[in-house]
Amino acid sequence: MPENTEQYQRAQRRFELNAAVRRSIIGGLDLPVDPDLVDDDQPLFGRGLELDSLDTLEIVSLMEEDFGVYITDEQRFVFGSVNKLVDFAEAAQLADNGA
Amino acid sequence: MERALSATELLQRLPHRHPFVLLDGLHSIDPGVSGVGIKNISISDPVFAGHFPGRPIYPGVMMIEAAAQACGVIGTFKDDVDGDQASIGYLATVKRFAFKELVIPGDQLQIQCRRHVSVGSLIEFKCTLTVGRKTVAEGSLAISVGHGDKQ
Numbered sequence: 001m002p003e004n005t006e007q008y009q010r011a012q013r014r015f016e017l018n019a020a021v022r023r024s025i026i027g028g029l030d031l032p033v034d035p036d037l038v039d040d041d042q043p044l045f046g047r048g049l050e051l052d053s054l055d056t057l058e059i060v061s062l063m064e065e066d067f068g069v070y071i072t073d074e075q076r077f078v079f080g081s082v083n084k085l086v087d088f089a090e091a092a093q094l095a096d097n098g099a
Numbered sequence: 100m101e102r103a104l105s106a107t108e109l110l111q112r113l114p115h116r117h118p119f120v121l122l123d124g125l126h127s128i129d130p131g132v133s134g135v136g137i138k139n140i141s142i143s144d145p146v147f148a149g150h151f152p153g154r155p156i157y158p159g160v161m162m163i164e165a166a167a168q169a170c171g172v173i174g175t176f177k178d179d180v181d182g183d184q185a186s187i188g189y190l191a192t193v194k195r196f197a198f199k200e201l202v203i204p205g206d207q208l209q210i211q212c213r214r215h216v217s218v219g220s221l222i223e224f225k226c227t228l229t230v231g232r233k234t235v236a237e238g239s240l241a242i243s244v245g246h247g248d249k250q
Contacts, residue, residue, distance in 0.1 A: 056193055057223050057241055073219060086239040 017086050021067070025082070028062040029055055040082040048081075059085075069093065102128035110174050114187055114209045119146055121165040122172075130176035130221070136169030138181045138209035140202055143161075147204065157202040162210075162236050163193055166200040170212050174222045174242050191221060196238030200209070214248035 002008060007013065022035040031049065042048045044059075051059075056079055060071045069092040071078055078088040103126035104112065115118060124137035171188025202208065208227050211227045219224040223241040227234055 048115075053219065054241070056218045057192070057216055057221050060218055064216065069200065070216075070217075076218065097221065 014086070017089065020084055021082050021086050024066045025059060029058055037084065042050045042081060044079055044081060063089065107121045109172065113168060114169065117171060121161065121184045123170050123174055125169055128173060128176055131174060131214065133213040134173040136165060136212065138190040138208040138210060140204050140208065142204035155204050159198045161238065162202065162208065162228055163196055163240065165208065166210050166212060166228065167240055168241065169210050170224045170240060172224050173212055175244055186244050186246055189245055190240065191243040192241040194239040196236060198236045200233055202230060202235050215239060
């Protein structure tokens with residue numbers, strides 16, 4: 001895919017945002033895991049990264065501080081995986097930009 | 100309407116009893132959001148028998164507990180309290196507390212608590228503890244709102 005196409009640039013932005021969210025969560029929660037080894041569809045809770053309910057508070061805080069988006073109680077489904085968090089962050093940022 | 104609670108009114112909302120009721124008052128209450136706790140530091144507090152003999156310094160861990168009691172009342176606050184307390188705030192996490200100045204008998208601690216984030220029954224508050232104009236401690240703590248029967 002040519003690097004100057006809109007699709008390529010969108011894919012590149014998404015790749016970088018996923019990596020940034022992985023780094024934010026792994027670093028913020030001080031998890032002994034290499035962020036690059038976390039699958040974007042891997043469950044964050046239970047058998048996945050084994051996070052617990054207290055970690056959700058920290059993720060809400062990290063997403064707000066690092067990406068400017070706030071997760072409410074009604075949007076708790078986004079805690080499922082990195083991809084779900086990034087889907088949510090992209091949609092919230094688009095909404096904020098009036099797109 | 101200014102919502103404020105005296106020490107005796109706090110006893111209707113806190114399950115704690117002597118010697119572990121650490122608040123003397125709570126004012127500027129915005130239910131679930133913010134409030135300011137008052138803690139008067141007295142030389143007659145039993146903690147000074149050991150912390151430290153001849154050099155009384157109020158322990159940081161007690162300041163965290165006082166802040167947790169304030170956050171617990173703010174987080175579970177309802178205007179009407181009759182009979183048993185419907186819910187209790189249990190201390191769930193303590194994060195990045197720093198103690199910047201010594202707190203000694205004669206000081207009055209003002210404990211400013213403001214909700215930062217919340218998920219489900221968990222509420223995280225940012226707390227700033229001041230004596231006069233000086234910030235003596237600050238940090239974050241989370242409470243878990245649960246049900247409990249008042250004794």
